[in-house]
Amino acid sequence: MAESVVTEGEGGDATRRDFIHIAAGAAAVGAGVMAVWPLINQMNPAADTLALASIEFDMTKVQEGQQVVIKWQGKPVFVRYRTPAELQRVIADNNARDLKEPQTDAERTKPGHEPYLVVLGNCTHLGCIPTFGTGDFGGWFCPCHGSHYDASGRIRKGPAPLNLVVPEYEFLSDTRIKIG
Amino acid sequence: MSAHESTYVPKTGIEKWLDTRLPIVRFGADYMSLPTPRNLNYWWTFGGILALCLVIQIATGVILAMHYVPNTELAFASVERIMRDVNGGDLIRYTHANGASMFFIAVYLHMLRGLYYGSYKAPREMIWIVGCLIFFLMIATAFLGYVLPWGQMSYWGAEVITNLIGAIPVVGEPVLIWLRGGPAIDNATLNRFFSLHYLLPFVIAGCVVLHLWALHHAGQNNPVGILIPKDRLKKDTVPFHPYFTVKDGFAIVLFLILFAIFVFFMPNALGHADNYIPANPLVTPAHIVPEWYMLPFYAILRAIPDKFGGVVAMFAAIGVLFVLPWLDTSKVRSMRYRPAMRTFFVIFVLVGLGLGWCGAQLPDAPVVPGMPSFQLFDGQLNSYLWLTRLFTAYYFAFFLIIMPIVGLKETPLPIPATISEPVLPGGGDAMTAAAPASAEKKG
Numbered sequence: 001m002a003e004s005v006v007t008e009g010e011g012g013d014a015t016r017r018d019f020i021h022i023a024a025g026a027a028a029v030g031a032g033v034m035a036v037w038p039l040i041n042q043m044n045p046a047a048d049t050l051a052l053a054s055i056e057f058d059m060t061k062v063q064e065g066q067q068v069v070i071k072w073q074g075k076p077v078f079v080r081y082r083t084p085a086e087l088q089r090v091i092a093d094n095n096a097r098d099l100k101e102p103q104t105d106a107e108r109t110k111p112g113h114e115p116y117l118v119v120l121g122n123c124t125h126l127g128c129i130p131t132f133g134t135g136d137f138g139g140w141f142c143p144c145h146g147s148h149y150d151a152s153g154r155i156r157k158g159p160a161p162l163n164l165v166v167p168e169y170e171f172l173s174d175t176r177i178k179i180g
Numbered sequence: 181m182s183a184h185e186s187t188y189v190p191k192t193g194i195e196k197w198l199d200t201r202l203p204i205v206r207f208g209a210d211y212m213s214l215p216t217p218r219n220l221n222y223w224w225t226f227g228g229i230l231a232l233c234l235v236i237q238i239a240t241g242v243i244l245a246m247h248y249v250p251n252t253e254l255a256f257a258s259v260e261r262i263m264r265d266v267n268g269g270d271l272i273r274y275t276h277a278n279g280a281s282m283f284f285i286a287v288y289l290h291m292l293r294g295l296y297y298g299s300y301k302a303p304r305e306m307i308w309i310v311g312c313l314i315f316f317l318m319i320a321t322a323f324l325g326y327v328l329p330w331g332q333m334s335y336w337g338a339e340v341i342t343n344l345i346g347a348i349p350v351v352g353e354p355v356l357i358w359l360r361g362g363p364a365i366d367n368a369t370l371n372r373f374f375s376l377h378y379l380l381p382f383v384i385a386g387c388v389v390l391h392l393w394a395l396h397h398a399g400q401n402n403p404v405g406i407l408i409p410k411d412r413l414k415k416d417t418v419p420f421h422p423y424f425t426v427k428d429g430f431a432i433v434l435f436l437i438l439f440a441i442f443v444f445f446m447p448n449a450l451g452h453a454d455n456y457i458p459a460n461p462l463v464t465p466a467h468i469v470p471e472w473y474m475l476p477f478y479a480i481l482r483a484i485p486d487k488f489g490g491v492v493a494m495f496a497a498i499g500v501l502f503v504l505p506w507l508d509t510s511k512v513r514s515m516r517y518r519p520a521m522r523t524f525f526v527i528f529v530l531v532g533l534g535l536g537w538c539g540a541q542l543p544d545a546p547v548v549p550g551m552p553s554f555q556l557f558d559g560q561l562n563s564y565l566w567l568t569r570l571f572t573a574y575y576f577a578f579f580l581i582i583m584p585i586v587g588l589k590e591t592p593l594p595i596p597a598t599i600s601e602p603v604l605p606g607g608g609d610a611m612t613a614a615a616p617a618s619a620e621k622k623g
Binding site for chain 2: 040044069073121122129161
């Protein structure tokens with residue numbers, strides 16, 4: 001290789017040929033990447049999957065102290081109408097030292113609708129569904145790997161790194177919410 | 181072995197015609213006459229057993245795919261239809277499901293054999309590395325296949341394992357959505373898992389070809405662990421056929437008996453009853469456990485208190501195997517001549533079994549019920565959590581600390597010059613003197 005560069009370099013052929021090699025190689029790589037991209041991108045959510053992005057829910061279906069599980073984007077959503085005792089406890093814990101992701105209860109609810117908590121029902125550890133009323137903090141407990149959440153859905157103990165996720169939602173009226 | 185010269189002589193006209201165009205008969209004949217160390221013991225039969233396992237899995241899998249429907253509405257019912265209505269379908273499915281377990285039993289024994297006899301050391305590093313790749317692909321394939329029946333364990337196993345990828349900082353979430361094809365495990369996920377579950381076994385088969393190519397280029401290891409000197413090649417090796425075809429064949433028969441016991445008498449013993457409940461995205465089974473062959477790695481995942489750290493540790497447990505040839509500082513291959521290392525090896529095997537046991541338990545449960553204990557950081561000392569951590573520490577220490585240090589510090593036993601020496605007085609020369617004579621008689 002080195003020899004050919006020396007001998008042909010005098011006529012200027014080698015540099016021109018090198019340029020053609022590099023240009024052709026770069027074009028081939030570029031074309032290859034562009035050809036492969038659709039083959040990778042096809043695995044991203046399809047248009048009909050994305051179309052299921054939002055749902056509406058009538059809050060009058062939930063009684064005080066009750067929890068309704070609805071399915072949104074294939075995932076469970078907990079809609080919980082909390083009792084005054086539960087509310088009192090989570091507000092008292094707003095500054096508890098064991099909060100891994102410190103948040104006040106007010107930051108996790110909508111103003112004027114504090115008793116209602118709307119959270120995704122998947123444990124932030126590995127996605128199992130926690131059950132209500134069995135944990136150490138008056139909230140949820142995940143049976144898979146032992147994460148404890150309080151009644152505000154905040155992680156208090158166990159391997160989960162984050163609070164139960166509050167999805168994007170709004171109150172359309174006093175009794176109707178739109179999730180997503 | 182690399183020095184193996186072809187002894188094939190085409191006899192018929194067709195063979196001669198073929199030999200100059202596509203020497204496929206020569207390839208097979210050379211394979212059968214490969215000089216093989218004469219001292220290979222039964223631990224060496226698992227290679228052949230594994231080849232058979234792969235053939236069984238592909239054959240039964242292709243048949244199951246003729247009846248299976250990869251759709252969330254129909255998958256569970258189609259599997260039940262295979263079990264109840266398809267002619268012999270229950271037998272084929274049980275063979276495929278238990279075949280996966282048999283495959284892993286054989287591969288773990290095969291790997292432990294390689295570990296004990298130092299089969300990963302120069303010049304056989306590539307055999308080992310390709311083997312590790314095959315093992316990793318096997319785990320991926322088994323996981324994908326377990327999702328297909330779309331039962332509760334299928335669904336929640338997929339949920340938990342794909343969530344591991346979500347733990348990767350920054351890119352985790354987009355990659356997770358890309359992998360699932362939506363915000364949650366759904367039809368898109370099932371479809372692609374089916375496609376990949378069909379694909380990967382053929383990738384494994386391709387890797388097996390590389391594994392065997394490397395094996396026959398570098399030559400087989402043997403229980404004594406020495407390279408056979410060139411001038412001893414005739415004396416210390418025998419042709420692969422009939423000596424090892426028969427030995428492998430006998431081992432395969434024994435293995436198939438074990439296989440048949442599971443398929444015919446206890447087909448669900450290694451499965452979970454929860455997987456006969458259709459997948460429900462709104463209810464998690466009370467106790468999620470993977471199949472037995474993943475339990476040690478699952479235990480390592482749970483031993484680390486940090487989510488991403490657990491994922492890293494789990495992959496590192498497999499990743500460390502790839503660099504094993506460079507972690508072992510000893511020049512002696514076989515642990516027969518490394519008494520110190522042999523002790524650590526036995527503990528390693530027990531720790532591996534212990535990790536598997538821990539992986540099936542609830543982490544907070546006490547190991548010895550009723551024994552007084554105290555809180556150590558995030559769990560009771562008397563809990564599977566801390567036992568798992570102890571075992572995990574040994575698992576990594578074995579590869580990263582014990583192997584490099586023991587190799588430098590230990591005093592190995594004297595290594596025989598030939599593989600005949602330990603078993604024959606005079607190093608087998610008396611016997612080999614007679615060997616050419618008998619060959620002449622046959623002549």
